Amino acid sequence: MKRNYNTLLLLTALVLSSCSAVKTVPEGDYLYLGGRVNIDDTNNSRRKETKALAGELEGLMRPKPNSRFLRIPFKLWIYNFWGRPGKQGGLRNKIRDKFGEPPVLFSKVKVDYNRTLVQNRLENRGYFRSWVRPDTLLKRKRAKLIFNTTTGPQYMINSVVFTTDSSDLGRAVNATSSRSFLRTGESYDLDVIRRERERIDTRLKEKGFYYFSPEHLIIQVDSTNNEHKVDLIVNVKSKTPQKAQQIYTIDNIYIYSNYDVAQDSISIEEGDKHRDFYVIDSADTYNPRVFERTMFFNKGDVYNRTDHNMSLNRLMSLGTFKFVKNQFVETPARGDNRLDTYYYLTPYAKKSVRAELTGRTTSANFTGTEITLSWRNRNAFRGAELVTLSAYGGTDIQVSGINKGNNLFRLGAEANLNIPRFISPFKLKSNSAFIPRTRILLGADMLNRYEAYSLLSLRSSFGYIWKEDVKREHQLNFLSVNYVRQLNITELYKQEIENKRDLLKAIEEQFIIGPNYNFLYTNTNETRKTNTFYYNGNVDVSGTILGLAKGGNALKGDRKEVFGTKFAQYIRLENDFRHYFNLGFGSQIASRIIAGIGMPYGNSASLPFIKQFFIGGTNSLRGFRARSIGPGSYLPDPALGTQSISADRTGDLKLEFNTEYRPKINQILRGAVFVDAGNIWLVNDDQEYGARPGAKFGKDFMKELAVDAGVGLRFDLTFFVLRTDLAMPLRKPWLPEGERWVAGGIKFADPAWRRENLVFNLAIGYPF
Numbered sequence: 001m002k003r004n005y006n007t008l009l010l011l012t013a014l015v016l017s018s019c020s021a022v023k024t025v026p027e028g029d030y031l032y033l034g035g036r037v038n039i040d041d042t043n044n045s046r047r048k049e050t051k052a053l054a055g056e057l058e059g060l061m062r063p064k065p066n067s068r069f070l071r072i073p074f075k076l077w078i079y080n081f082w083g084r085p086g087k088q089g090g091l092r093n094k095i096r097d098k099f100g101e102p103p104v105l106f107s108k109v110k111v112d113y114n115r116t117l118v119q120n121r122l123e124n125r126g127y128f129r130s131w132v133r134p135d136t137l138l139k140r141k142r143a144k145l146i147f148n149t150t151t152g153p154q155y156m157i158n159s160v161v162f163t164t165d166s167s168d169l170g171r172a173v174n175a176t177s178s179r180s181f182l183r184t185g186e187s188y189d190l191d192v193i194r195r196e197r198e199r200i201d202t203r204l205k206e207k208g209f210y211y212f213s214p215e216h217l218i219i220q221v222d223s224t225n226n227e228h229k230v231d232l233i234v235n236v237k238s239k240t241p242q243k244a245q246q247i248y249t250i251d252n253i254y255i256y257s258n259y260d261v262a263q264d265s266i267s268i269e270e271g272d273k274h275r276d277f278y279v280i281d282s283a284d285t286y287n288p289r290v291f292e293r294t295m296f297f298n299k300g301d302v303y304n305r306t307d308h309n310m311s312l313n314r315l316m317s318l319g320t321f322k323f324v325k326n327q328f329v330e331t332p333a334r335g336d337n338r339l340d341t342y343y344y345l346t347p348y349a350k351k352s353v354r355a356e357l358t359g360r361t362t363s364a365n366f367t368g369t370e371i372t373l374s375w376r377n378r379n380a381f382r383g384a385e386l387v388t389l390s391a392y393g394g395t396d397i398q399v400s401g402i403n404k405g406n407n408l409f410r411l412g413a414e415a416n417l418n419i420p421r422f423i424s425p426f427k428l429k430s431n432s433a434f435i436p437r438t439r440i441l442l443g444a445d446m447l448n449r450y451e452a453y454s455l456l457s458l459r460s461s462f463g464y465i466w467k468e469d470v471k472r473e474h475q476l477n478f479l480s481v482n483y484v485r486q487l488n489i490t491e492l493y494k495q496e497i498e499n500k501r502d503l504l505k506a507i508e509e510q511f512i513i514g515p516n517y518n519f520l521y522t523n524t525n526e527t528r529k530t531n532t533f534y535y536n537g538n539v540d541v542s543g544t545i546l547g548l549a550k551g552g553n554a555l556k557g558d559r560k561e562v563f564g565t566k567f568a569q570y571i572r573l574e575n576d577f578r579h580y581f582n583l584g585f586g587s588q589i590a591s592r593i594i595a596g597i598g599m600p601y602g603n604s605a606s607l608p609f610i611k612q613f614f615i616g617g618t619n620s621l622r623g624f625r626a627r628s629i630g631p632g633s634y635l636p637d638p639a640l641g642t643q644s645i646s647a648d649r650t651g652d653l654k655l656e657f658n659t660e661y662r663p664k665i666n667q668i669l670r671g672a673v674f675v676d677a678g679n680i681w682l683v684n685d686d687q688e689y690g691a692r693p694g695a696k697f698g699k700d701f702m703k704e705l706a707v708d709a710g711v712g713l714r715f716d717l718t719f720f721v722l723r724t725d726l727a728m729p730l731r732k733p734w735l736p737e738g739e740r741w742v743a744g745g746i747k748f749a750d751p752a753w754r755r756e757n758l759v760f761n762l763a764i765g766y767p768f
Contacts, residue, residue: 021066021073022103022141023080030106030143034058034065035114040150053125053151060117061145065104067585069663075101099666106136106143118147126155126188126230128223155188158229164236169209169245173217173236176203180234182219188230193219196234205305208247210328210339216240250301251331251338253277257286259344261323285347287382293421293435294318303328303339311343313433318420320384321345352376370394370410386418412445422464436466446487453507454487457610470525475518482512483565484610500636502692506648510608511567514542524580534578540611543569543603552603555684560603569602572611574654578768586664592768594656598683605684612650613680615706619767620656621676623708623727623759630680633694633704635734651680653697655705658768662714672712672725677705679733694734703740707731710759714766725761 022031037057039050066076079100082092111134122130129152137144160182164170181196197214204212215237222231236245255277271278274288276299281288294314296307308326315324323346331338356372374390391413416439422428423438430436441461448454463477486507497503522534547569552560559566574596581589598607606612617626631651656678663671681697681704694704710727730743747753 021076021080025103025105025141030138030141032063032065032104032106032109033142033144035061035145035147037118037147037149040148057118057121057147057149060121061114062110062117063104063108066101073101075099075666076103079103106145109143109145111136111145114145115147118149122149122151124190127151127153128155129153153228155223155228155230157182157184157186157188157232158225158227159184159231160234161231162234164234167245168247169204169212169236169240172204172207172209173200173234176200177234179203182232182234188221193232200234202305205303208249208302208304209244210248210303211241211243211246213244216244246337248303248337248339250297250299250303251340253295253297253299253341253343255279255291255295255343255345257281257291257345257347258283259323259325259346261344261346285379285382286384290318290382290384290420297341310433314435315343315345317434318384319386319418320347320378322348348378350377350379352378368394368396380417384420386416388414388416388418390414390416407450409448409450410445411448412443414441414443416441422466430466432467432469434467434469436464438462438464448487451490452493453489455507456485456487458483458485471521471523473520475520477516480512480514480516482510482610484508484510484512484608485565502636505606505609505612505650508609509565510610511562511565512542512608512611513546513567514540514544516540527582530582532580532582534576534580536576538572538574540572540574541570542572542608542611543567547602550603554600554603554605567603568600568608568611569604570598570600570607570611572596572598572607574613586670588662589659590662590766590768591659592657594654594678596654598652600652600683606682607650607652609650612652613654614648614650615654615656615678615680618725618761618763620658621678621706621708622674622710622725622761622767623676623729623757624706625759629678629706629733630704631692631695632679632681632697632701633733634692649680651695652683653681655679655701660767668716670714670716672714673710674712674725674727675707675709676727677707677731679705703737704733705731706733708759712761721765723761723763723765723767725763725767727759727761728757 025031035058037054039054066073068074079096079102082096082100115132115134119130119132122132131150131152133148135146135148137146160177160180162174162177164173176199179199181192181199186192194214196219197217200217201212201214218235218237220233220235222233223229225231253276254271257279258281271280272288275292276297277291277295279286279288279291294311296310296314301307312324312326315321323344325344327342327344328339329342331340352375354372354374354376356374357369358372359367359369370392371394372390372392374388376389377385377387379385380387392410393412394410395408396410397407419438419440420435421438422430422436428436439461441459443459445457445459446454447457459480459482461477461480463475463479465473465475467473486509489507493503493507516539518536518538520536522532523529524532524534526532546560546562546567550560550562550567552558552569561567574594576592576594578590578592581591583589596613598611598613600606614627615621616624616629620626621629627648627650630649634649656676658674658676660672660674665671679701681701682692682695683697685696707730708727709730710725712723712725714724715722728746731740732742733740735742742757745753746757
């Protein structure tokens with residue numbers, strides 16, 4: 001009965017929205033439902049190609065009809081429901097204008113204009129003998145524009161000939177023919193011809209033809225063979241200017257390192273020559289060697305666009321200059337095709353101070369604030385080095401929940417030196433458009449959980465960061481050191497440890513030393529692609545050399561120390577893969593898989609606490625509190641202990657799966673429907689911290705996955721994204737087998753059920 005009631009409600013909503021769609025359509029006019037193209041293919045082309053062509057032609061028509069979701073014009077419905085045409089102001093009309101959409105009227109549709117668009121596109125695709133006949137379908141104040149089309153045969157490319165002369169330009173054009181986009185046997189396509197002209201121009205720019213452009217090329221079409229085929233003839237236009245036919249070389253290179261954008265002109269008399277370029281820097285702000293690493297041009301080089309763009313990109317990636325402009329000018333009083341090159345660099349302020357105050361709330365019922373002060377020097381030693389000194393302090397308070405001792409205070413400082421080159425005893429060179437960097441870091445952090453413990457963490461690293469291109473980035477730390485020391489353990493916490501041995505893990509003193517490597521690939525900035533990807537992989541190794549020197553076997557209770565502290569031995573791997581399927585109109589399906597494993601060995605039975613994996617929370621499994629799941633099916637006995645100080649649940653192995661449908665509602669608002677699944681496990685039975693039944697990874701790990709689902713809204717405010725999610729568990733792995741799926745027990749009307757199961761997340765940015 002309840003199912004029938006829900007179906008009746010849905011049908012009623014559909015009928016109401018259908019009736020209201022034409023509410024504001026004027027008498028004598030029609031609501032425009034869009035256009036349709038019916039193709040009568042006389043050559044019996046493949047059905048898939050015909051369908052794709054029809055879709056392409058329908059996409060050309062203007063205006064676009066009212067947007068729809070699930071075939072329902074929700075925005076039009078909002079416009080009709082909330083607003084009254086002709087009246088200004090008021091809350092109703094503000095809602096109408098913000099979230100609604102006025103009806104697209106058939107009277108605004110220009111039939112002849114759309115017919116011309118369809119006809120021209122067919123000819124551009126090689127259908128030279130096509131017919132396009134317009135028609136209209138009128139029904140119940142709704143109208144659809146229909147074009148019945150007979151395409152005729154599609155013309156194919158019979159031959160491609162490059163008929164250039166023996167000049168430098170002619171030979172250069174002819175040399176590009178082996179990689180032509182125009183291929184015999186393929187269909188004629190005007191878009192391909194345009195891309196071919198741009199391809200040739202790009203190749204010529206690499207050969208020194210600075211003033212050449214695609215407009216100087218002509219591709220003639222000969223269709224006189226009467227076999228529905230065309231011959232294409234590629235040539236340089238006869239009226240191409242002389243300058244466009246000449247090869248240019250680089251002459252003098254001038255670099256204005258303190259250029260003021262308000263200046264009209266600059267004298268080059270004061271420039272100091274350094275190798276192949278002049279540096280105009282009267283204040284001696286920069287060491288000229290900085291520009292050796294950014295300039296790909298040398299005097300006498302033939303101009304090419306790659307070196308042009310690489311030099312600009314490297315200057316920008318220094319991070320020292322706010323604006324970078326470039327200009328090529330023919331060398332005055334010379335007629336030997338030389339270009340003087342000018343770089344105008346406007347630096348940022350050398351030193352700056354920044355203060356940040358942030359507030360946050362988490363799914364673990366923490367509310368906190370943090371203040372960060374940072375001082376920055378963008379040219380510390382005249383080599384565009386970036387020095388950053390920062391200090392922070394913050395606190396998190398658990399505003400609800402049964403656990404005590406979780407309120408905390410954090411205090412820390414960090415010094416970071418970023419050098420725009422490889423610092424190495426070996427000569428390392430990068431030909432990327434991005435400056436490689438050497439990074440040296442020193443940091444200290446103090447964590448105080450008021451009723452539990454205080455810890456001091458010292459860290460340092462030395463390594464490199466470099467990018468192959470805009471998609472690929474590498475980070476390699478040859479040496480990374482992390483030292484964790486206890487400052488204070490409260491009596492209350494010591495008492496709790498007697499009953500909850502896993503609480504020891506959080507306060508374990510550790511010495512971690514070793515290299516780590518991170519690789520990042522992403523093409524998500526290519527928004528026009530249907531499928532885009534993100535991958536981040538990390539390898540972390542600790543204690544290899546110390547283990548060889550000291551020995552140690554944690555599983556047998558024999559752990560060695562360095563400086564009075566046990567050192568960690570492990571290999572840790574983590575992979576984060578994301579896929580984005582763009583549905584068009586701003587909507588997409590985003591999915592993520594995280595797989596991580598830490599293999600402790602030798603002097604460690606498990607990963608150090610700060611290196612272990614956790615799951616749950618705002619950017620993970622959103623239907624569960626942060627760090628509240630696992631490991632495996634393990635659940636601490638709530639009867640143990642009297643004060644209920646909780647331990648973060650962590651593990652050596654992690655699997656996580658997320659998928660999210662993100663429909664675009666309007667320019668600001670996005671929706672979300674998501675499902676998350678995953679868990680963490682231990683690799684070994686770590687008896688040192690007490691037996692934890694069900695925590696070890698095994699063959700039945702799939703039965704121990706936690707699952708949740710939820711909905712959310714994203715407010716895209718351009719400068720940041722505010723995210724709200726409401727989620728609930730569907731599967732709880734700590735319950736007995738056969739009872740873990742809890743979706744059947746949903747009780748939205750029960751306040752106790754809502755308190756236990758509904759999790760609200762408020763965050764900045766997308767979860768992935």
